[in-house]
Amino acid sequence: MASRQTAKNEGMGATNARGALLKQERALQTRQTVLAAAAEMFAEHGFPAVTVMHVAESAEMTKGAVYFHFANKEALAKAVVDEFYRRLPLIMASALEMGLPPLQAVAEVLHRTALAFKDDRVIQAGARLQIERSYIDAELPTPFTAFQATIEELFSQANEEGSLRYPLPPEAYARVLVAAFFGAQHISWVQCSRSDIEDRVREIIEAVIPDRG
Numbered sequence: 001m002a003s004r005q006t007a008k009n010e011g012m013g014a015t016n017a018r019g020a021l022l023k024q025e026r027a028l029q030t031r032q033t034v035l036a037a038a039a040e041m042f043a044e045h046g047f048p049a050v051t052v053m054h055v056a057e058s059a060e061m062t063k064g065a066v067y068f069h070f071a072n073k074e075a076l077a078k079a080v081v082d083e084f085y086r087r088l089p090l091i092m093a094s095a096l097e098m099g100l101p102p103l104q105a106v107a108e109v110l111h112r113t114a115l116a117f118k119d120d121r122v123i124q125a126g127a128r129l130q131i132e133r134s135y136i137d138a139e140l141p142t143p144f145t146a147f148q149a150t151i152e153e154l155f156s157q158a159n160e161e162g163s164l165r166y167p168l169p170p171e172a173y174a175r176v177l178v179a180a181f182f183g184a185q186h187i188s189w190v191q192c193s194r195s196d197i198e199d200r201v202r203e204i205i206e207a208v209i210p211d212r213g
Contacts, residue, residue, distance in 0.1 A: 031069045034059050035083060036121070038076040043125035047077055047132045074138040077129050081140050084126020091116050092150050102158035103212040106151060107205045110181055113147075114201040117185045118194050127185065148178045165211060173208065180204045 037059035041050045052073055056063045070076045095108040116123045129136065130143045155170035164170065184204060188197040 027069075030061070030065065034061065034066050034069055034076075035079055038070075039080050039083070039122045039125040042077065042080055042129055043121045047073075047129055047135050052076070074136055077136050078138045078140060080122060080125050081129050083122050084129075085141055085146070087116070087120070087122060087126075088113070088147055089150075092147065096150075101163065101212070102154045102161065103163055103209050106154045106158075106177070106209060107212060109151070109154075110177075110201050110205060111198070113181070114185070114197045117189075118197050124189070124194075127182070127189075131186070144178055144182060148174050151177055163211075177204070177208050180208065 034055065038050075038055045041054050041058055045054075050073065052063055052066055052070075055073075055076060056066045059066065066076075070079065091112050092109050095112050096105060098105070098108060100108055117127065130140065133140050152171050152174035155164060155173045158164040159170050164173070166173070168176070181201060181204060184200040185194065185197055188194045188200050
């Protein structure tokens with residue numbers, strides 16, 4: 001009798017565990033849906049114009065469902081920016097995994113990031129929220145430090161190989177290139193919804209690192 005009761009209890013425990021797991025998965029899916037809706041709203045309309053209700057309507061949820069995962073609009077914005085900075089290194093890593101020479105790797109990083117700015121609403125929203133950070137009562141990361149550090153490392157490798165045949169040190173080239181890139185994506189966004197961002201980035205690459213080996 002005791003063994004049957006033990007087995008029953010263990011079975012209930014397994015059922016409860018599966019139920020808890022499913023609940024966690026549903027909660028995660030809901031959070032991702034809300035986050036995607038927030039990115040869509042912020043990218044399209046900007047932080048000041050967006051409300052929690054806008055996000056809820058875009059996600060086809062109640063405001064209560066949004067507030068269950070995010071305390072306020074600032075928390076939504078911070079989550080989108082955090083996701084933006086989670087995705088940027090993944091884009092860079094996909095380029096670095098190709099094993100290209102350093103200067104070609106720089107060009108590939110910029111090209112792939114340009115494509116993300118053209119197509120990825122989280123990337124677009126994160127960049128816009130950085131520009132609008134003075135409106136957001138939340139602590140956001142310092143913009144683009146890891147991105148610039150990766151570009152600087154690639155320029156340093158090129159300099160050690162002797163393929164960086166220009167007068168500036170690697171860190172200066174990194175600053176120039178990163179400023180040009182993120183400035184170009186912004187202008188491309190304002191002028192033509194980033195339809196020409198690939199051409200603009202190609203021009204930057206040719207201007208700054210024409211001799212890539």
